[in-house]
Amino acid sequence: MPKTKKNVQQRTRNYATIIYPESAIKNWKELLANSHVPCFISPYHNKDKNPDGAPKKPHYHVMLMFDGVKTMDQVKKILEPMGAVGCEPVNSTRGYARYLCHLDNPEKHQYNPVDVQEMNGANYQEATELASDRRATGREIRMFCQRYKIISFSSLIEYADLYREDWIMYLEQSGWLIKEYLKSKAWSQQNGVEVDAEKIKEMVEAETSDKE
Numbered sequence: 001m002p003k004t005k006k007n008v009q010q011r012t013r014n015y016a017t018i019i020y021p022e023s024a025i026k027n028w029k030e031l032l033a034n035s036h037v038p039c040f041i042s043p044y045h046n047k048d049k050n051p052d053g054a055p056k057k058p059h060y061h062v063m064l065m066f067d068g069v070k071t072m073d074q075v076k077k078i079l080e081p082m083g084a085v086g087c088e089p090v091n092s093t094r095g096y097a098r099y100l101c102h103l104d105n106p107e108k109h110q111y112n113p114v115d116v117q118e119m120n121g122a123n124y125q126e127a128t129e130l131a132s133d134r135r136a137t138g139r140e141i142r143m144f145c146q147r148y149k150i151i152s153f154s155s156l157i158e159y160a161d162l163y164r165e166d167w168i169m170y171l172e173q174s175g176w177l178i179k180e181y182l183k184s185k186a187w188s189q190q191n192g193v194e195v196d197a198e199k200i201k202e203m204v205e206a207e208t209s210d211k212e
Helices: 028-035 072-082 093-099 124-128 131-147 153-163 165-190 197-211
Strands: 011-019 039-041 060-071 085-089 117-119
Touching: 011 072, 011 093, 028 039, 028 072, 028 117, 060 072, 060 093, 072 085, 093 124, 124 165, 131 165, 153 165
Parallel strands: none
Antiparallel strands: 011 060, 011 085, 039 060, 039 117
16 A cells, blocks of 8 residues: 555654553553563652642653654554553653653652653663763762762762662763772872862962962
8 A cells, every 4th residue: 555644654762641540550550561662650740730720630751762663553552551641752852751850840840850760771860861960960979078078989889879879870970080089089188288179269369369
């Protein structure tokens, strides 16, 4: 049968849907897991509001990320047995993943990214992280080490494992920077040559003032 505008469907890799717990089947998460499609399940959206201030019906957002392009009909075959509502193509993986917690919508309720459920190999932090986020995380870790006088990389890792899982990916990918920072910090302290940032600033300002 020749392809026409009517029977040619858009194909893309990523799709989104909504799950209302009271109308979805009880084991919808199990069906998602068994689909073997990488996906994210948002935190439970139970604090969203309509423009008039009325509360929205509590729900979950789900984003599926296929290895290859799929038509909407193919995706619906996965979603409909779960009782999912709607199926829409996702134009930006990062943009929609961030929307799961309203990260770029300060006017909306902010949900905790830690509560996003990852399935079938999907990695939420990797999908949503911006370069500015990575820099902010590195700065936060260094300030934490300064505040609590941490110079042991192993102590930092053990703390992050227990209490700051959100730091782990940064430390896995950019741990060399923190490791070198702590190593240099320890050496400077042991040799009595450490100069804090405020002192360096004073010296730079004094030198600049002398040149004027």
